[in-house]
Amino acid sequence: MIRTLRSIQRIRGSSGANRLIYYFKKLPVLGKLLKDDIYSNVALKQIFAGIVLVLKVLWGFLNKFAYLGIVVYLPIVLTNKELPLAEQYALFLHIFVVLSFIVAAVSNVFILEPKRDKYICVKLMRIPAKQYMHATLLLKGLTFFIYFLPALTVFAGIFGAPLWHGVWLTLLLTSWRIVTEALNLLYFDKKGIVLVKKLGWVWSVIGLGCLLAYVPLYLGHSFVNDAIGFSVPVSFVIVILGGIAGVYIGKYPNYRSAVDVVTKIDDPLLDMSRMMKEARVAEVQTKEKDFSPEQLKDQQFQGKTGYAYLNAIFFSRHKRLLIQPIQRRVTIIGVLFIVAVLIMFISPETFSKLTTYLLGGLPFFVFIMNYTSIGERVCRAMFYNCDLSLLRYGFYREQAATLDNFKIRLIKLSGLNLIPAFAICIACTFLLLLSGEEWGLVDAVIFWVTILCLSLFFSVHHLFMYYIFQPYSTELNMKNPFFFIINSIVLGLSVACIGISSTSSFFSLIVLAGTIAYMVIAVTMVYKFSSRTFRVK
Numbered sequence: 001m002i003r004t005l006r007s008i009q010r011i012r013g014s015s016g017a018n019r020l021i022y023y024f025k026k027l028p029v030l031g032k033l034l035k036d037d038i039y040s041n042v043a044l045k046q047i048f049a050g051i052v053l054v055l056k057v058l059w060g061f062l063n064k065f066a067y068l069g070i071v072v073y074l075p076i077v078l079t080n081k082e083l084p085l086a087e088q089y090a091l092f093l094h095i096f097v098v099l100s101f102i103v104a105a106v107s108n109v110f111i112l113e114p115k116r117d118k119y120i121c122v123k124l125m126r127i128p129a130k131q132y133m134h135a136t137l138l139l140k141g142l143t144f145f146i147y148f149l150p151a152l153t154v155f156a157g158i159f160g161a162p163l164w165h166g167v168w169l170t171l172l173l174t175s176w177r178i179v180t181e182a183l184n185l186l187y188f189d190k191k192g193i194v195l196v197k198k199l200g201w202v203w204s205v206i207g208l209g210c211l212l213a214y215v216p217l218y219l220g221h222s223f224v225n226d227a228i229g230f231s232v233p234v235s236f237v238i239v240i241l242g243g244i245a246g247v248y249i250g251k252y253p254n255y256r257s258a259v260d261v262v263t264k265i266d267d268p269l270l271d272m273s274r275m276m277k278e279a280r281v282a283e284v285q286t287k288e289k290d291f292s293p294e295q296l297k298d299q300q301f302q303g304k305t306g307y308a309y310l311n312a313i314f315f316s317r318h319k320r321l322l323i324q325p326i327q328r329r330v331t332i333i334g335v336l337f338i339v340a341v342l343i344m345f346i347s348p349e350t351f352s353k354l355t356t357y358l359l360g361g362l363p364f365f366v367f368i369m370n371y372t373s374i375g376e377r378v379c380r381a382m383f384y385n386c387d388l389s390l391l392r393y394g395f396y397r398e399q400a401a402t403l404d405n406f407k408i409r410l411i412k413l414s415g416l417n418l419i420p421a422f423a424i425c426i427a428c429t430f431l432l433l434l435s436g437e438e439w440g441l442v443d444a445v446i447f448w449v450t451i452l453c454l455s456l457f458f459s460v461h462h463l464f465m466y467y468i469f470q471p472y473s474t475e476l477n478m479k480n481p482f483f484f485i486i487n488s489i490v491l492g493l494s495v496a497c498i499g500i501s502s503t504s505s506f507f508s509l510i511v512l513a514g515t516i517a518y519m520v521i522a523v524t525m526v527y528k529f530s531s532r533t534f535r536v537k
Helices: 002-024 036-040 042-080 085-107 116-124 129-158 163-191 199-219 232-251 255-260 272-284 293-297 306-317 319-346 348-360 364-372 375-390 399-435 441-469 481-497 504-533
Strands: none
Touching: 002 036, 002 042, 002 116, 002 129, 036 042, 042 085, 042 129, 042 199, 085 163, 085 199, 116 129, 129 163, 129 255, 163 232, 306 319, 306 375, 306 399, 319 348, 319 375, 319 399, 348 399, 364 399, 364 441, 364 481, 375 399, 375 441, 399 441, 399 504, 441 481, 441 504
């Protein structure tokens, strides 16, 4: 088994090193230090493989902390911060048990997961299926336990729970996931069906599980607590079942069939890139009914020339791709407004909490406005339906051309994003006026300016990222890691803003100054660098 595990790790390390070298070579200055013959330099590739391994380990720990922090801990703090720590801990256990023991056990099955790694190792490298599965399952189980252990221990400590709670929870979760892996394998052996491929079943469990997990946040009490979660009979049963399941997995005789059924070369779940490409193209692809020849004679194009005419045609032909997401966002805002009004009549106390949160929760709208923006969708539509073809011509990548296009598209995108921003402002204004809270004209102006500036900020951000990093390949998948890293940083800062405690006027001033500065920086950098960065990959 050790030899098999080493072979698998060498294959994974080599593949990861190649990807890291490729993207390192894309760095503006440092990338030139590496020559093309680096791929044949075994010693240097081993160094890069070591770096990849370290990054994977760090990501393994950070991933668990992010999961527990954002998905489990943050909703509790935002909605029930006033509860005693013991009751908050009960809510934490409830959400964690439902999401990790039920939802993840159905949606994240490793043993029958269609994975390219299985195809390469078993089909191409001829590693015996049984040896491959034994080695990878052992590694997966150990890393699963190790990665979860510090995160669960830390978050249990935040709620004042003893250290052994985190350790025991990790052991119970690992044992239970071994049980669910064995159940999936047993069901496949008896029925020949891979449950993780039944997307209807998987998404039904995800939807119902999330509902069950977060309903107690509204009720203020949980269905699971430490008395149930750490009871001796329940713990004893889970650990024993985990041991039995581990023996079954170890002695399972038909791993060849289990691997074959999830490594078919035409399986869309295996060839994830093909499946995602088709989904991405379908999302931004135009349909015949979207436009007609008569549109080219429309009065709105009269007097327009050059890139203004080009973009006017583009936005006219792709109106459905632009208007539909705006309509959905406005509809959601309208529905939430109606629900809030109903809550005002049904439960005035709950409505009072909502309006109090609106009054002091302005920083939270940084996170909301990030997802309200349709910038990423518009950029993908522009790339696939316009820029993909025109970027092959030199004149389209010239500084003047890119700057003209950037300004025209920024105005259009900002106008679209301002529609849901105005809807949010109107809805929140009416709710605060209905609540009877003290909310004067100055407060209203500060609120409106902040929301509208945030809308403009993310309009600039998405278009700026598109022109400077141009992350899309011809298959519409993202190939630029720096695009992903910077977007992750922006998302992280959006989440961090939730914890900011400052006056509304000061926060609004920061947002206004940040938006203006970002617009100036974006226009300057697009003019200077887009001729080199804005291209087809």
